[in-house]
Amino acid sequence: MATASGAELKQNEKLIDIKKEKSDYKISTSKSNYSAKYVIAADGVNSSTLRKLKWEKFNKEDLILTITQEMGLNKKEIDERLGNDEIHLFFGIKDLIPLGYAWLFPKKEAITVGWGNQIGKIKHSKREFTKFLNIPFVKQSIKNTKLIKYAPHLIPVGVRSMLYNDAVFAVGDAGGMVDPISGKGIPYAMMSAEIAIQTINYSEKKGKEEKMGYIYNKRLDRSFLSILKQKREFRNKIFQNDEKLKSFLELWETHRSSEIILKNLL
Ligand SMILES: Cc1cc2nc3c(=O)[nH]c(=O)nc-3n(C[C@H](O)[C@H](O)[C@H](O)COP(=O)(O)OP(=O)(O)OC[C@H]3O[C@@H](n4cnc5c(N)ncnc54)[C@H](O)[C@@H]3O)c2cc1C
Numbered sequence: 001m002a003t004a005s006g007a008e009l010k011q012n013e014k015l016i017d018i019k020k021e022k023s024d025y026k027i028s029t030s031k032s033n034y035s036a037k038y039v040i041a042a043d044g045v046n047s048s049t050l051r052k053l054k055w056e057k058f059n060k061e062d063l064i065l066t067i068t069q070e071m072g073l074n075k076k077e078i079d080e081r082l083g084n085d086e087i088h089l090f091f092g093i094k095d096l097i098p099l100g101y102a103w104l105f106p107k108k109e110a111i112t113v114g115w116g117n118q119i120g121k122i123k124h125s126k127r128e129f130t131k132f133l134n135i136p137f138v139k140q141s142i143k144n145t146k147l148i149k150y151a152p153h154l155i156p157v158g159v160r161s162m163l164y165n166d167a168v169f170a171v172g173d174a175g176g177m178v179d180p181i182s183g184k185g186i187p188y189a190m191m192s193a194e195i196a197i198q199t200i201n202y203s204e205k206k207g208k209e210e211k212m213g214y215i216y217n218k219r220l221d222r223s224f225l226s227i228l229k230q231k232r233e234f235r236n237k238i239f240q241n242d243e244k245l246k247s248f249l250e251l252w253e254t255h256r257s258s259e260i261i262l263k264n265l266l
Pocket of ligand 1: 013014015016042043044045047048049066068114153154155171172173174178183184185186187189
């Protein structure tokens with residue numbers, strides 16, 4: 001979509017350094033050097049752009065460690081074991097995951113087995129993940145499958161305190177723009193990038209460059225960020241105890257989480 005609207009895509013090119021010199025950013029990569037008036041950091045939860053520019057790190061409470069395994073199996077067996085149009089989510093504060101959830105996703109030629117827990121609550125990630133694998137239903141579902149991929153990854157579930165500074169924008173995971181309850185981040189990454197571009201165009205056209213940060217934050221809030229921030233608060237309420245979590249999950253079967261919050265249904 002970006003290239004279709006005029007962006008030039010450069011792949012396999014690692015950011016090495018970024019510095020501001022006079023009014024431009026000087027960017028060096030593994031292949032070349034660039035100069036830019038604006039920078040949009042879209043380099044994920046560990047954003048090296050923002051690290052090199054000395055932006056604050058995410059708080060521990062705002063990071064979820066996920067472990068996923070792709071387990072190869074033929075489609076017929078997958079459908080028999082998990083159904084072909086169901087996802088399986090596993091919750092349980094006391095006995096499984098203090099702050100997060102685990103999942104089994106049936107795919108075309110593999111079952112994704114995943115687990116995600118707030119970083120500060122993990123004592124031993126591999127051991128806790130293995131405990132999930134040993135739940136009888138999970139064990140049975142992945143019996144005689146072939147491990148294709150094992151990948152740990154972080155998900156940020158709290159918005160950065162700063163999303164703009166001195167012509168640099170944080171978008172997507174780099175800004176912590178992820179639904180803190182479900183971990184959904186793809187639509188917010190796309191929307192925040194679009195809003196960053198719109199902010200630059202609008203501010204330049206109206207001569208409001210000095211208000212760019214304010215405009216960016218306001219547009220994000222109006223679009224989706226204000227509800228994500230409310231969800232972050234709400235998440236603490238859901239994960240207080242198993243009873244609260246169960247009540248939320250029952251509501252979640254028929255309502256969107258934003259509706260549960262806005263209508264105060266829990
Ligand atoms: C296990 C798991 C399951 C998920 N499931 C879902 C889901 O079902 N639905 C959903 O909406 N979201 C899901 N998410 C969240 C979603 O993946 C992210 O929110 C989304 O990918 C964020 O997009 P992004 O472009 O901001 O960052 P990323 O997708 O992380 O992309 C960042 C890019 O920057 C590149 N990069 C990093 N450092 C450098 C560097 N120094 N130089 C050059 N390039 C660099 C990386 O290679 C990468 O390509 C899931 C996340 C995880 C971990």
